[in-house]
Amino acid sequence: MKWNELTIATTEESIEMISNFLHEMGAGGVSIEESGTLNKERDTSLGQWYELPLNDIPEGQAVIKGYFPEDTDIEEVITNVRPRIDELREFDIEPGEYTISSVVVDDEDWANAWKQYFKPIRVSDRLTIKPTWEDYTPSEGEQIIELDPGMAFGTGTHPTTALCLRTLESVIQGGEEVIDVGTGSGILAIGAMRLGAKKVLAVDLDPIAVTAAGENSKLNGLEGDIQVQLSDLLGVLQASAEGSASQAINVSVPVDVVVANILAEIILLFVDDVYAAVKAGGTYIASGIYKNKEDDVASGLEASGFVITGRQRDQDWIAFVAKKPE
Numbered sequence: 001m002k003w004n005e006l007t008i009a010t011t012e013e014s015i016e017m018i019s020n021f022l023h024e025m026g027a028g029g030v031s032i033e034e035s036g037t038l039n040k041e042r043d044t045s046l047g048q049w050y051e052l053p054l055n056d057i058p059e060g061q062a063v064i065k066g067y068f069p070e071d072t073d074i075e076e077v078i079t080n081v082r083p084r085i086d087e088l089r090e091f092d093i094e095p096g097e098y099t100i101s102s103v104v105v106d107d108e109d110w111a112n113a114w115k116q117y118f119k120p121i122r123v124s125d126r127l128t129i130k131p132t133w134e135d136y137t138p139s140e141g142e143q144i145i146e147l148d149p150g151m152a153f154g155t156g157t158h159p160t161t162a163l164c165l166r167t168l169e170s171v172i173q174g175g176e177e178v179i180d181v182g183t184g185s186g187i188l189a190i191g192a193m194r195l196g197a198k199k200v201l202a203v204d205l206d207p208i209a210v211t212a213a214g215e216n217s218k219l220n221g222l223e224g225d226i227q228v229q230l231s232d233l234l235g236v237l238q239a240s241a242e243g244s245a246s247q248a249i250n251v252s253v254p255v256d257v258v259v260a261n262i263l264a265e266i267i268l269l270f271v272d273d274v275y276a277a278v279k280a281g282g283t284y285i286a287s288g289i290y291k292n293k294e295d296d297v298a299s300g301l302e303a304s305g306f307v308i309t310g311r312q313r314d315q316d317w318i319a320f321v322a323k324k325p326e
């Protein structure tokens with residue numbers, strides 16, 4: 001298979017936002033090269049994976065590459081991404097005199113290259129993410145999330161994912177029913193099960209993610225407990241209530257916990273639907289929120305009736321823990 005490789009040369013401070021834009025616009029993967037990557041801690045890095053710099057990248061600069069399926073209208077992606085990059089200046093993020101270019105590459109050129117940098121990561125007290133191709137012996141009490149993210153988002157290296165896993169660890173007591181919205185590789189659904197949840201309904205709008213999450217659930221022997229559905233946000237719940245869903249869902253709504261690692265704009269779009277889908281006393285973990293949207297999301301959560309009980313932070317990202325009052 002061939003891919004459109006879209007390369008954006010910009011500043012290090014723009015990496016987080018531009019990587020997210022590329023994911024949102026349908027990139028199957030994003031890679032990042034920046035100056036001095038060799039000296040940086042890999043488990044606190046942003047983006048899907050980091051490459052060692054092949055060229056000399058000047059201090060403070062970065063090269064971000066997004067990989068789009070061959071049939072993508074790449075000119076349209078470029079047209080759409082430019083104003084979003086320019087807008088970063090309004091949030092005090094300076095993308096510099098960035099450049100954008102694209103070439104068509106073969107699958108093999110990139111699809112496997114990143115694997116050598118994806119190593120087992122202890123992401124929280126109890127959870128370790130282990131790539132399928134790595135050998136790893138867990139210590140006592142350590143729970144393993146076996147993962148081959150393929151082209152779906154969710155290796156665990158992104159702060160927004162790590163925040164969700166750490167928060168799930170404090171929220172899941174055992175026996176909960178959970179909905180994971182925007183499951184990507186299925187990493188949060190598997191994490192929730194490893195922490196003691198009873199069942200997870202995992203949804204994503206992207207068919208690549210649905211396939212990856214299904215395969216990863218199987219890899220972990222959890223295909224009977226995690227149901228993966230193609231759904232626009234919580235649309236599947238409505239379809240299920242109306243009797244038009246393709247199959248019965250595996251959780252009883254309202255559920256104990258909803259977790260969503262999606263950008264702030266989307267979190268705000270469906271906050272009332274989440275409120276309806278969570279039990280009184282239940283928890284909503286809302287992640288994917290960049291610092292400039294913190295106040296908007298807090299207001300949106302409170303306006304829908306949630307009480308914010310925690311804000312976890314990692315770098316410039318925030319995950320909210322919100323409770324539905326009893």
Ligand SMILES: C[S@@+](CC[C@H](N)C(=O)[O-])C[C@H]1O[C@@H](n2cnc3c(N)ncnc32)[C@H](O)[C@@H]1O
Pocket residue numbers: 152153154155156160161164181182183184185186187188203204205206209231232233261262263266288
């Ligand atoms: C930031 S990734 C999170 C992946 C994984 N849950 C994690 O924490 O690493 C966001 C995911 O949300 C999915 N997504 C975006 N918009 C969506 C929507 N409207 N409905 C369902 N999923 C959506 C994307 O396809 C992507 O897999």
